[in-house]
Amino acid sequence: MMRKILAVAFKELYVTFRDRNLVLLMFATPLVLSTIIGMAFGGSGDSEVPDFADIAVAVVNLDEGADLQEMINLPDQLPNPDTFPIDAAALFPPLPDGVALNFGDQLAAILLSQPVEGAGTGAIGGFDPTEIGCSLLDESESGGAAAAPLGSLDDLLDATAMDSADQARAAVDSGEFAAAVIIPPGFSSQVAPQFAFDDDFIIRAQAPGEGGIVEVYASSGRPISARIVHSIVVGMVNQFVRVGVAFGATLETSANALAGGIARGEIELGAVDLSALSADLQELDATALEPLGCLITPGANNISAAQRPLEAIQEGHPFARVIVPAGAAQAVFFALFTGVFGIQSIYQERRNWTLQRMIVSPTPRIFLLAGKLLGNLVIVFLQILILLAALTLVASLVIGQPTLVWGGNIAAVLVVTLALSLCATGLGVFLVGLAKTPEQVNLFGPMVNISLAVLGGTFGFALPEQAARFSLIYWGVDAFTQLANAQTDFTLNLIVLFGQGVLLFLVGAWLFKRRLDL
Amino acid sequence: MQTMVETRNLRKTYSRPDGSTIEAVKGVNLEIQQGEIFSLLGPNGAGKTTTISMISGLVEPTEGDATIGGFSITKQSMEAKRLMGFVPQEIALYPELSARQNLAFFGRMYGMGGKALRRRVDELLEFVDLADRQNDRIDTFSGGMKRRVNIAAGLLNSPPLVYMDEPTVGIDPQNRRRVLDTVKLLRDEHNMTVLYTTHLMEEAQELSDRVAIMDHGEIIAMGTQDELTQQVGEEDRLEFTIGAQEIAEAVFERIQGETPGVTRILFNPPEQLDEDSSVFAPALLTVFAKRGRTALPQILQELDSAGVEIQSVAVREPDLEAVFLALTGRALRD
Numbered sequence: 001m002m003r004k005i006l007a008v009a010f011k012e013l014y015v016t017f018r019d020r021n022l023v024l025l026m027f028a029t030p031l032v033l034s035t036i037i038g039m040a041f042g043g044s045g046d047s048e049v050p051d052f053a054d055i056a057v058a059v060v061n062l063d064e065g066a067d068l069q070e071m072i073n074l075p076d077q078l079p080n081p082d083t084f085p086i087d088a089a090a091l092f093p094p095l096p097d098g099v100a101l102n103f104g105d106q107l108a109a110i111l112l113s114q115p116v117e118g119a120g121t122g123a124i125g126g127f128d129p130t131e132i133g134c135s136l137l138d139e140s141e142s143g144g145a146a147a148a149p150l151g152s153l154d155d156l157l158d159a160t161a162m163d164s165a166d167q168a169r170a171a172v173d174s175g176e177f178a179a180a181v182i183i184p185p186g187f188s189s190q191v192a193p194q195f196a197f198d199d200d201f202i203i204r205a206q207a208p209g210e211g212g213i214v215e216v217y218a219s220s221g222r223p224i225s226a227r228i229v230h231s232i233v234v235g236m237v238n239q240f241v242r243v244g245v246a247f248g249a250t251l252e253t254s255a256n257a258l259a260g261g262i263a264r265g266e267i268e269l270g271a272v273d274l275s276a277l278s279a280d281l282q283e284l285d286a287t288a289l290e291p292l293g294c295l296i297t298p299g300a301n302n303i304s305a306a307q308r309p310l311e312a313i314q315e316g317h318p319f320a321r322v323i324v325p326a327g328a329a330q331a332v333f334f335a336l337f338t339g340v341f342g343i344q345s346i347y348q349e350r351r352n353w354t355l356q357r358m359i360v361s362p363t364p365r366i367f368l369l370a371g372k373l374l375g376n377l378v379i380v381f382l383q384i385l386i387l388l389a390a391l392t393l394v395a396s397l398v399i400g401q402p403t404l405v406w407g408g409n410i411a412a413v414l415v416v417t418l419a420l421s422l423c424a425t426g427l428g429v430f431l432v433g434l435a436k437t438p439e440q441v442n443l444f445g446p447m448v449n450i451s452l453a454v455l456g457g458t459f460g461f462a463l464p465e466q467a468a469r470f471s472l473i474y475w476g477v478d479a480f481t482q483l484a485n486a487q488t489d490f491t492l493n494l495i496v497l498f499g500q501g502v503l504l505f506l507v508g509a510w511l512f513k514r515r516l517d518l
Numbered sequence: 519m520q521t522m523v524e525t526r527n528l529r530k531t532y533s534r535p536d537g538s539t540i541e542a543v544k545g546v547n548l549e550i551q552q553g554e555i556f557s558l559l560g561p562n563g564a565g566k567t568t569t570i571s572m573i574s575g576l577v578e579p580t581e582g583d584a585t586i587g588g589f590s591i592t593k594q595s596m597e598a599k600r601l602m603g604f605v606p607q608e609i610a611l612y613p614e615l616s617a618r619q620n621l622a623f624f625g626r627m628y629g630m631g632g633k634a635l636r637r638r639v640d641e642l643l644e645f646v647d648l649a650d651r652q653n654d655r656i657d658t659f660s661g662g663m664k665r666r667v668n669i670a671a672g673l674l675n676s677p678p679l680v681y682m683d684e685p686t687v688g689i690d691p692q693n694r695r696r697v698l699d700t701v702k703l704l705r706d707e708h709n710m711t712v713l714y715t716t717h718l719m720e721e722a723q724e725l726s727d728r729v730a731i732m733d734h735g736e737i738i739a740m741g742t743q744d745e746l747t748q749q750v751g752e753e754d755r756l757e758f759t760i761g762a763q764e765i766a767e768a769v770f771e772r773i774q775g776e777t778p779g780v781t782r783i784l785f786n787p788p789e790q791l792d793e794d795s796s797v798f799a800p801a802l803l804t805v806f807a808k809r810g811r812t813a814l815p816q817i818l819q820e821l822d823s824a825g826v827e828i829q830s831v832a833v834r835e836p837d838l839e840a841v842f843l844a845l846t847g848r849a850l851r852d
Binding site: 003004007011014015018019352353354356357358359360361362363364 | 611
């Protein structure tokens with residue numbers, strides 16, 4: 001049974017792809033049209049990434065700061081017990097109120113373009129980042145003579161402080177912000193190194209614990225802006241890590257010197273003034289934070305920015321941004337014609353008596369129908385897929401580098417293509433089944449296809465979304481555009497396309513069965 | 519001999535757009551024996567193709583049934599279809615495919631595959647003498663070559679019964695001869711039963727063991743050629759082709775009354791070939807006479823004296839054409 005169905009389907013496929021004129025119409029025309037539209041509205045590839053300004057960012061700081069005491073774990077047994085008090089906690093008395101380190105505050109202040117105060121909130125040291133030029137280049141480029149500053153961080157970001165992480169994420173989802181930067185509790189503790197004394201009473205840096213990861217919650221609708229925010233935050237976090245390392249080294253040296261002095265009896269414990277250490281610390285981080293104006297410093301770090309899957313987001317070259325919706329629309333539009341006229345070939349087969357020859361063979365008519373429909377479905381599927389591949393090639397050539405314009409999720413691209421193919425074939429079966437003569441198909445087929453194309457925005461002008469939703473082209477293009485932006489929220493698109501396709505296919509097949517009656 | 523095809527009261531009615539009906543086949547009863555060539559002879563529109571379409575399972579009968587090798591075409595169609603091959607009047611092949619690809623595809627429709635199919639395709643390409651062109655596309659073939667592949671496609675499943683619906687339409691005399699020889703070969707060497715439809719009396723006469731003459735959806739005569747010609751007696755037919763002119767009724771009466779042996783006269787007036795054409799088929803005067811050659815001089819004299827311009831004269835001995843003419847009053851070409 002299956003062999004006969006496959007034989008008919010394969011014959012359909014073979015006969016279609018042997019027809020040079022048809023192949024030209026199926027592939028060359030949409031490809032050329034899409035390329036022209038892409039070139040006309042998206043540029044030829046010389047243009048740079050477009051300028052961005054005032055990227056809306058929500059900033060949530062949940063960091064409570066780090067207490068100096070928590071950073072140094074005292075040993076249980078202190079040397080020279082006759083000299084020192086037994087109570088180890090008394091060795092380092094708590095810092096005065098307001099002297100806690102809070103790197104989260106500083107990170108938030110920079111993003112919000114507020115003056116950065118010293119590590120201690122009560123300190124007077126600090127700097128104003130709005131006075132520092134910010135070059136959006138990496139370190140290697142920023143040193144070059146050709147490097148030119150593109151503006152300050154204040155020009156680039158339009159940051160708003162928010163209290164709740166969930167609130168910020170919701171605001172991003174609603175499109176209010178391009179991204180939300182969420183500084184977690186424990187961020188300062190993570191940045192500032194932890195220490196412990198070893199058996200010889202030498203202070204040693206400890207491996208950082210888990211957590212404290214800054215989250216960049218990105219808007220899938222604004223991938224470029226989100227990516228910029230992501231890069232800025234990564235650069236900043238790296239800078240904080242450097243501050244932490246510098247601070248740790250100072251602290252380690254100071255603490256070891258202090259401990260050594262105590263151990264040798266050179267320092268009177270009661271005379272130790274930890275506030276001097278805090279003052280050093282303030283000076284240190286204010287200086288260290290100064291280069292934050294030049295933010296982009298990619299590289300490995302032990303604190304990373306967590307985010308939605310931004311890695312898959314395309315850089316969004318103008319040509320790619322245009323060719324994705326235009327190319328997808330053209331591919332689906334021409335696939336609709338293949339769907340209708342592929343099925344209509346039943347009339348040609350009837351006229352040539354090849355249909356009759358098949359019917360006279362011991363093959364049930366339902367097999368012939370199934371083979372015919374399967375063949376057409378595969379043809380439409382291949383047509384869309386080949387067009388997508390060809391458009392990828394064209395885009396890569398225009399942009400000048402290999403570019404997966406439809407995104408990296410190949411499986412999802414295949415699923416969307418299958419859904420569209422089912423829809424296009426289903427529509428073809430339905431129209432041919434409904435029409436009484438081939439002339440009616442010739443009239444109504446293009447009429448319906450062009451109407452769907454107009455509704456779906458194939459010809460460059462967009463109708464209101466409420467109207468566009470009536471077109472399968474809209475759902476297909478929307479799904480492909482989401483895929484191109486590395487989004488995966490196209491379940492509704494798939495439901496609509498598969499649902500519509502299956503319904504049209506079944507009703508159409510029932511109507512179409514009459515065409516096999518001679 | 520075993521009965522290969524049997525039809526009982528086979529009837530087909532079509533509905534017209536205006537709601538009226540047309541009866542294309544009016545209760546056909548046939549019995550075809552295994553190993554014989556059986557011809558359905560009749561003018562265009564007589565119902566031959568509709569009859570063969572019902573017997574082959576292409577068209578569902580409005581009434582009646584046909585059995586193939588004992589299997590009902592309406593109730594056991596798959597079993598019946600396995601016993602038959604089909605050679606339609608049209609070149610039922612895919613022009614984009616090669617001869618081999620066409621045969622392989624239709625072979626798969628008969629459930630064939632693998633080596634058996636390849637071997638059968640090879641045999642048939644040899645049989646129709648096209649092995650050297652097997653990989654060429656059909657649309658590069660001449661009309662005669664296409665016909666041969668068309669026949670080969672009807673023989674893929676080595677059927678005991680093959681339908682051939684006017685397989686010589688539109689081909690040159692040389693290829694026509696080839697097709698007719700092939701049909702005889704199928705019967706003589708492969709013991710196949712052939713159901714052959716044609717509107718050409720010469721083909722039916724040359725090929726057929728038995729003939730059924732159809733007109734207006736009915737079988738008006740059936741039997742061997744001898745049996746059929748006996749129905750019209752021993753009369754010769756004198757056929758006079760004349761120009762586009764009318765002949766007075768008195769001339770016919772004079773010929774029939776005064777010429778010895780003349781039994782009756784038929785006159786087919788000049789016929790316009792199509793509505794938009796000014797070209798006419800010549801008028802045909804047919805005179806039935808017991809001793810045609812003896813009567814001929816006197817008839818010629820009568821026509822000459824009546825001013826009839828004679829273009830050609832033929833004396834025909836009793837044949838299927840005469841049978842048809844005798845039964846319907848019309849020539850087969852009508």
